[in-house]
Amino acid sequence: MPVKNIDKARGSDTGRPIMVLLDMLGKRWTLRIMWELRDHPLTFRDLQKQCGDISPTTLNNRLRELRDLQILDHGSGGYGYTALGAELGTQMTILDIWSNKWAKNLAKDQA
Amino acid sequence: MPVKNIDKARGSDTGRPIMVLLDMLGKRWTLRIMWELRDHPLTFRDLQKQCGDISPTTLNNRLRELRDLQILDHGSGGYGYTALGAELGTQMTILDIWSNKWAKNLAKDQA
DNA sequence: GCGTTATGCTACATTAACTGTAGCGTCAAG
DNA sequence: CTTGACGCTACAGTTAATGTAGCATAACGC
Numbered sequence: 001m002p003v004k005n006i007d008k009a010r011g012s013d014t015g016r017p018i019m020v021l022l023d024m025l026g027k028r029w030t031l032r033i034m035w036e037l038r039d040h041p042l043t044f045r046d047l048q049k050q051c052g053d054i055s056p057t058t059l060n061n062r063l064r065e066l067r068d069l070q071i072l073d074h075g076s077g078g079y080g081y082t083a084l085g086a087e088l089g090t091q092m093t094i095l096d097i098w099s100n101k102w103a104k105n106l107a108k109d110q111a
Numbered sequence: 112m113p114v115k116n117i118d119k120a121r122g123s124d125t126g127r128p129i130m131v132l133l134d135m136l137g138k139r140w141t142l143r144i145m146w147e148l149r150d151h152p153l154t155f156r157d158l159q160k161q162c163g164d165i166s167p168t169t170l171n172n173r174l175r176e177l178r179d180l181q182i183l184d185h186g187s188g189g190y191g192y193t194a195l196g197a198e199l200g201t202q203m204t205i206l207d208i209w210s211n212k213w214a215k216n217l218a219k220d221q222a
Numbered sequence: 223g224c225g226t227t228a229t230g231c232t233a234c235a236t237t238a239a240c241t242g243t244a245g246c247g248t249c250a251a252g
Numbered sequence: 253c254t255t256g257a258c259g260c261t262a263c264a265g266t267t268a269a270t271g272t273a274g275c276a277t278a279a280c281g282c
Contacts, residue, residue: 017211018146018210021213022143023143027239028138028240042179045257054241056239056242056261057261058259087209087212091202091205096129099129101223103128106181139268154229164272165269166269166272167231168270168271169269171231171232
């Protein structure tokens with residue numbers, strides 16, 4: 001099932017959902033933004049601070065793209081996950097767990 | 112536990128594993144490469160073809176970075192996951208499943 | 223030995239993406 | 253009627269990715 005209207009996503013001319021998704025997640029700051037929103041919504045400015053002063057231009061671009069894809073939306077509490085996006089957001093926790101295990105292994109090798 | 116020797120990762124000066132990881136995964140082509148390697152190793156050239164003619168410069172950069180982080184390695188069958196990296200690679204399947212559900216929802220909205 | 227093919231790259235000029243600083247417009251509170 | 257928060261936009265400068273070309277090494281067939 002091809003994704004309509006977002007087929008222009010960089011490098012994903014097939015419109016296959018996984019390609020559109022990988023393309024979006026692979027853009028600079030996308031994952032970091034999703035990480036910072038894992039627990040609760042944040043305002044534009046708070047997100048900017050949490051991300052270590054990402055430029056507003058890029059932040060705005062990513063937020064627009066993520067809203068277009070209905071992964072995030074902009075409600076009363078600021079920017080946060082949609083119901084559907086939240087399921088993707090939970091993956092952030094899994095990445096966190098894996099990364100800690102990974103770091104432990106790398107540390108061993110370097111000892 | 113900070114990750115040693117890879118603290119220079121873009122935008123992750125803290126060395127926190129999750130930041131190093133998000134930084135790496137957020138680079139263009141990283142996720143696509145991991146996707147294409149999900150089932151079996153591929154040679155440099157096959158990977159290039161699978162990725163729709165990614166430039167060799169970028170492919171080489173990513174592969175070097177992923178080897179440095181011990182997520183991939185280069186063995187007899189070409190480039191493939193390390194034992195540790197493979198656990199991360201399984202997440203690709205989860206992303207695929209989610210993306211299909213997501214596409215179905217987007218299609219509904221657009222109907 | 224000698225051409226052929228596959229592989230893993232490197233060089234380099236061009237183009238696209240991101241950055242950093244400044245500041246604007248809107249709104250609500252005091 | 254000013255002050256502060258918020259959500260941006262403009263724009264010049266820097267960094268990263270692209271695309272084409274081609275090199276070096278090694279194995280294979282003859």
